[in-house]
Structures are given as structure tokens and as C-alpha cells.
Amino acid sequence: MSKSTVWPAEWKRYKDRFSGVTITQLTDYTGHSHHLYFTENGWYDNGNKILFCSDRENKTNLFSVNVSTGEIVQLTDHDTTYGSLPACLHPNGQFAFFRKEHQIIEIDLITLKERVIHEGDPSLVGGNINCTADGKYIITCQHEDFKNKFPIDLKNGYVGHRELMEAKPYSQIIQIKIENGESTIVFDDHNFITHINTSPTHHNLITFCHEGPWHLVDHRIWGLNLETKEVWKIRERKEAREMVGHEYWYPDGEHIGYHGFRENGTAFFGKIHYNNTDMEEVEFSFRNWHAHSHGFSKVVIDGRSPLDKLIVWEQVDGTFSNPKILCEHRCSFHVQKVHAHPQFNPDGTKLLFTSDKNGYGNLYLIDLPENFDRLPDFHANK
Template structure:
């Protein structure tokens, strides 16, 4: 009986994602691979956990794409991520409580699209010209839509009531620029300067109806539906940030287009925009001017009021995110060659707003991470962890860092 009880306790500890023994204190990325799947970062004192197995390359979602589906009872929240092996790129799920990973898509050699429908408990994705949805629990897959030959496009977002997928269509001329110049440093200015038309569109999830929403001779990109307003779609005018008024919204019913933030000085930049969880504010990286002073700024969509929180140069991040309670922010840092030219910016940061500035806390030492892979931070649904991707063990994996420091 005592033996059975001991095994039950140990099983319970592992099931809840807790270690049966103390985690080692290690320099993150000093070993490839690390000696353990979880450790205390010796530079910060925070616990770091690898969520994905070392086999293959694994990557969490882009910073503004929700990867989570909440638990129904107590089985654990699910997170969707990409697993790449010699057989191809597939979507997987990991249980954030048990850390058990399972394949979600297996029928296709390559899939793309990072769209989770938490109410439907489905994941939408694309392979070639076809859009599918797979249920997280039953793994049942259904065909949603096949793009016609004269409108080959890409889905990127799902609206708040989960009835409309959204994305952009581009011309064959633009696709040819990508083909001839696959590196971002080569295609970026070429596409911006070409001024080719792009079209925002939606596809009905249940009826497969394609609707063309808006066309402009501009590089329309970074398309995101509001998390609360089913008719509000955000998009950007892509290009060199100091040359564009980047952030826009459109009402998909009225077709009313609005500029969210207009630049106020030469060389000002604003970008990497994302919605607050309540849909009332759009937040973005703002620099006044580029590379000089750094802010995370939020524009209230109803009043137009802009709230600025300033960061030091080393605290600037490639991407920022906001917690579900909207009380905390996080950033994924940046290397010395990025826009901030930060001498010590390679950290995962927790950011607490205090008046007009952020008070930052370093969570993970990212000095062994190659920032060619963007970490893309996410708060876990329970707001206890920050999840990111990194290659400091040699290949891309998905990690979580605990916000609370481990008691010594």
C-alpha cells in the first residue's frame, strides 16, 4: 500500500508538470543539448522548461497568433505548435500540464497557417490551394475551401465569432519577386517599391463563401481580426517602417477604413502591431525617431488616445505581447544588429507598466540564441509562464519560463 501511494504521488507530481527533484542551476544554452529538460537560469533565477522533444525542429506561433485552447475540465490547456522532420512540417499539440505532445496533422507533407479556433476547438491551416480544419480532441479533419486558379491566396486570421477566415491575395508579379529573391533583405524593398495591388478577403468557415473586402496598390500585410469585434480587421501597409503610416483597420461590413497611428516626425517608426485581449486597444512598437527612443504604445480605438510606455535601449524587443489580464507585458529582446543596436539586449523580458515607463525583469538569458529565429513571446492562459521559441540548444525548440522565481 505504501509503495502504491508513493508511485501515485510521484505520478501526480509529473502529471502537474512538477519535477520530483530540484532543478539544476545552469547557464542557458551553455550545453547543446542542455543536461536537463528544465533548469534554473543561473543569470536570472527563473525556471526554464523545454516543452517539445528534441527530435526534429519545433516552433511556437508568431507573437500575435493565439496558439492556446483552454482545458474543458482539469486535463490541461493545449498549445499548438509546428514540428518539422525529414517527412515534412506538421502541426502538433502539447498539453501544458502533462507536457505530452501529439501530432495533429499527418495527411499532408507541408502545412501553413497559424489559426486556432478556441470555441470550436479546431485548428485551421492551408496546404497548397486548400484550407482545412482539424478538431483538437477528435482529430477529425474537414475541407473548408479550395482557392480558384485566378485567386490563389493565403489565410492568416479568424474573426471573433469564428465564422470568417481572413487573409491577403497577391499578384503573380509579387509571387515572382519572392521566387527570384527569397531572402527578406532582397525582396523587402522590391515588393514595397513595386506598388502592386493586394486584396484583403474573407472565407466563410461554414459556407465556404469568398468575399473580397478591400484592394489597394500597397503591400497589405500583418492581417489580424479583432479578438472581440467580428467585423473589425486590422492590416498594415508593409514596407520600410520609416516610410509608411503602417497600422490600419477596416470594418468588413461597412468597408470603413481608418488609420490607427499617423507618424509625427521624420524617421518615426511604428509597427509589429497587435490587439489587446479586450479588443479596445492596438499596441505597437514605436520609436521617436527610429533607433533613438523606444516605446510600446497603445491607441484606444474609440477615443484615439495614445498611451506610451518607454523602454531603455537594452529592453527593446523584436516583439511584445500583453498578458490576458492586460496588467503585464513581455518582450523577446534583440541582438546587436537589430534596430536598437542594444549592447545587452538578448533576454526574454517581463515588463511591468509603472506610469510612463516599464520596469523590466530579465527572465531568460538568450546570449546563446541566434536571433535569425525570432523568439515570439506568449503568455500562458494562466499567466504563470511566458512561452517562446529558441535555438540555444542547437535546433529550434519551444520553451516556457516561469514568471515567479523559484524559492531557494
């Protein structure tokens, strides 16, 4: 199949056996499909469509799914499988951008016309991409390629994760002008830099991270002002081996969400202003992979084995509810493409996640209840 191919709706609906919520399985294909990384909004066309990746026919391409009709449209036409196809949306929702190896490509989501806006250095490994709030620039990162020095397979088991951190590869953060492809190195360092996240309201602010095992990395979350080049730490450790990460911007573009683990293993989720004020954290007694939130009013985590459920909290009048069972995810997390990565939609009424509970990664969507008080409580010791 090729660009603009329309795939008929594959969806099916069922009720979760633990909570009773209705879940829509949006894709059903014998080949992995997954939504964008949970820090990246993939909803467009006034919330009617979701951008996603799929390995259909052993070729990795971008697709859209219409959440009203279930119709799936193929957006790109690649002839091979890629380990990843990082993508992001332009703030106007008409364009998307994706990285295909060393190229960064713009695609018009209406006409499907593509334009290469950046050719990266083939000797470096490119990272994720994000668009600035004013829609003028793509921000990305790249680092030295050490695959000839030690085994690296980060997408499939984090092989080489610690070794890369310890090797301190030369890394760059690059600003690319969408209009003409002009690129500038805005920051460079000898550290394993990844996870570029642009503020959705401040065109000059981004976060990035020093990648590596969270308890060993020197510091995880960093802020960068693209105009002044100021760099600063965000949410410093409170304990020597405390773990903090999986950071993402709130829609206000001022606060940053994250989760982590205390030195004694206690888990927590939290939020902080980019200037290190207004920090709040909530602890819980079970393990998770990721956390996402709609502001600080609704929070979701994906349980880590043996916990195979999505657990949610809701804040009412300044107080969080008990942890509630939203549904089971039964996700293996075996490779990056089948991480659950639960994600609220922009208005907080729906929740999207990926699961390979049936053998292959597929997209699942939940219309959230108006309030969570009728969901069953989750008891960690049961």
C-alpha cells in the same frame, strides 16, 4: 509518423543563469519546432494544450503539446516541408484552421477530421488567417506573386521585402464563411497587405498592415470594418521616419498593442484604442525584435543582438517598473521559424517563446513570478 501519433514527453527544466526563473523546454527535437505567430493565441483545451508547428522527419505538421504531461500529439499528416503553416484557433477551442499553400483547412482538434473550406487563387500568394470573434468567418489576405520579377524569400532574411512594398502588388482581404466556404473580397488595393488580425470581441473589426521596411512604408497599421467597409489609419507617425508595427489586439478587443522606434532610434512599446484614443507609450534605450503584453500591465520584449535576453516590465498603481531580466533567449532570428516571438498566455501567468539556442528551434515555457520586483534590473549600458 502520421496523424494522431503520440510522441512521449521531451521536456526538461532548468533555471535561467541570470534571473533564476525556472524554464521548461517543451520540445527537444533535431528539427525546428515553433509556436504560432505571437499575435495568434495557440492555447486551447482550457489552457492545457498548445498548438505548434514542427518539421519533424522533414515534414511540416501541426502538433499539440500538453503542458501538464508533456505529451505531444501529431495533428496533421503532410509529406513535405513547408516554409510556413499559418494557423489559428476557432473561438470555441475545438477547431483550428491552417493554410497549406492555397488551401485553407479546418481541423477538429478532438477527432482530427479535416475539411477544406477554401481553395485560393494559385496565381496569388496567400497570407495569414484569423477567425472572427463570432466564429463564423475566416479572414485572410493574398497578393500578386512577383517572384518572376525579382528575388523573394521573406521567410529567410526578408529578401524582396522593400521591392514588394515599392512594387505595390494588387492585394485582397477575403472573408470566408466557415459553414459553406463562400468567400467575398471585402477590401482590395495596390499595396503590399499582410498581417490580418481580428478583434477577439468585435466580429466586424480587423486590423491589417501595409508591409515593408517600417521607416519607408507609407503607413503601417490600418483598421477595417467588415460590415461598413470603412478603412482608417491607426497610430499615425509622429515623426517622418518613425517606425511602428508588430501590432496585436488586446483581449478586450478594443485596444491594440505595438512597438517601434523614434526617428533618433529610441525604442518604445505602446497601446492605443482602435479609434485612435487612449494612447500610451513607454520608451526604453535598447533594441528589440518584438513586443507583447498582457493588457498594459505586463510587457515583454525580445532583445536584438547583442542583447540576447527577454526583458519585462510590470505596471503597478499606474507606474511601470524598471526593465527586468526574465531570462536569456539566445535566439538567432536567422529565419522566421526561429524568431523568439515571446507571448503571454491568455491569463498572463505564463510566457511562451521559441529559441534555437541549442541549434534547432524549440518551445520554451515560463511560469511567471507573481510579481516582477525580485527579478534583476536590466541595465542597458552594462
